[in-house]
Amino acid sequence: MVEATIVRVNSLAAVSRDSASSPQVSLAVLPDAAKLVFRGRPSSIGAAGEAFGVELPQTANRFREAAGRKAYWLGPDEWLLEAIGVDSSELFSTMSEKLASHSCSLVDVSHRSDSMAIRGPMSEYVLNHGCPLDLSERAFPVGMCTRTILGKSPIVLSRTEQEVFHLDVWRSFSPYVWSFLDEARQEFLHDQSARSPT
Amino acid sequence: MLLIKCPFCGPRPELEFSYGGQAHIARPKDPASLDDESWAEYLYIRSNPKGLHAERWRHIHGCARFFNVQRNTASDAIVATYKIGEEPPKPVDPGLEEWSSRSGAAL
Ligand SMILES: [Zn+2]
Numbered sequence: 001m002v003e004a005t006i007v008r009v010n011s012l013a014a015v016s017r018d019s020a021s022s023p024q025v026s027l028a029v030l031p032d033a034a035k036l037v038f039r040g041r042p043s044s045i046g047a048a049g050e051a052f053g054v055e056l057p058q059t060a061n062r063f064r065e066a067a068g069r070k071a072y073w074l075g076p077d078e079w080l081l082e083a084i085g086v087d088s089s090e091l092f093s094t095m096s097e098k099l100a101s102h103s104c105s106l107v108d109v110s111h112r113s114d115s116m117a118i119r120g121p122m123s124e125y126v127l128n129h130g131c132p133l134d135l136s137e138r139a140f141p142v143g144m145c146t147r148t149i150l151g152k153s154p155i156v157l158s159r160t161e162q163e164v165f166h167l168d169v170w171r172s173f174s175p176y177v178w179s180f181l182d183e184a185r186q187e188f189l190h191d192q193s194a195r196s197p198t
Numbered sequence: 199m200l201l202i203k204c205p206f207c208g209p210r211p212e213l214e215f216s217y218g219g220q221a222h223i224a225r226p227k228d229p230a231s232l233d234d235e236s237w238a239e240y241l242y243i244r245s246n247p248k249g250l251h252a253e254r255w256r257h258i259h260g261c262a263r264f265f266n267v268q269r270n271t272a273s274d275a276i277v278a279t280y281k282i283g284e285e286p287p288k289p290v291d292p293g294l295e296e297w298s299s300r301s302g303a304a305l
Pocket residue numbers: 204205206207208257260261262263
């Protein structure tokens with residue numbers, strides 16, 4: 001009998017090779033993570049936060065982080081739960097056991113998407129080549145997250161620091177999104193002394 | 199680009215939304231009792247006003263929720279947005295009201 005082993009390959013592995021870093025704006029692949037989508041009525045939200053280890057944010061478009069785990073508000077009854085370096089099936093079974101008495105839904109979506117980071121003072125400018133949101137700190141502060149669009153692709157965008165954004169992108173779209181951002185930042189690669197276009 | 203105010207997320211670019219047809223059309227409580235004409239009217243006949251129109255939109259590339267919009271179809275100005283189940287903030291266009299009561303839909 002043939003023993004099959006499934007090896008997960010990050011969908012950004014090929015496209016991100018030899019990515020030039022720039023002090024103005026750089027791209028990076030983020031580590032694989034367990035990702036679950038929780039949906040439920042208000043009565044189950046507290047229990048879901050306890051089971052995950054991070055209280056689910058109830059403010060629209062905000063994420064909360066604790067000990068390497070993040071809970072992203074995606075909709076009024078929908079959260080993306082992300083845990084880096086955790087086995088997704090273990091997390092899933094632990095959580096679903098704890099939530100067994102609640103009417104809610106929990107889905108393992110770990111294999112659906114990969115994540116990347118864009119960092120540097122020109123991140124907003126480069127993202128705005130394909131994302132129509134106002135990304136100024138006033139409209140999109142640190143701690144904010146949302147589903148939105150980048151070019152032709154749906155993404156989950158979050159701001160983790162003043163000059164750092166994370167993007168969660170479906171695997172089949174992720175090489176496109178990476179290449180899109182890489183192309184948009186070319187002006188900062190060839191001329192390191194380029195002034196900010198503000 | 200139009201900015202549309204999602205009742206959950208606030209003002210967001212039009213690109214993130216999809217249109218969901220006329221709002222406030224209630225499914226008849228007892229479809230079996232309707233004659234063909236009334237059923238066809240419920241299914242297919244929609245108002246097409248020049249002016250204020252109540253319609254459903256979905257913030258598909260955002261919180262993914264449906265909500266209601268009052269839009270002026272002549273100027274494309276969005277007058278109001280509100281959650282599903284909430285009362286329209288202003289009386290809707292008289293023409294629309296008349297049509298809705300004729301088809302048995304609840305406003
Ligand atoms: Zn929304």
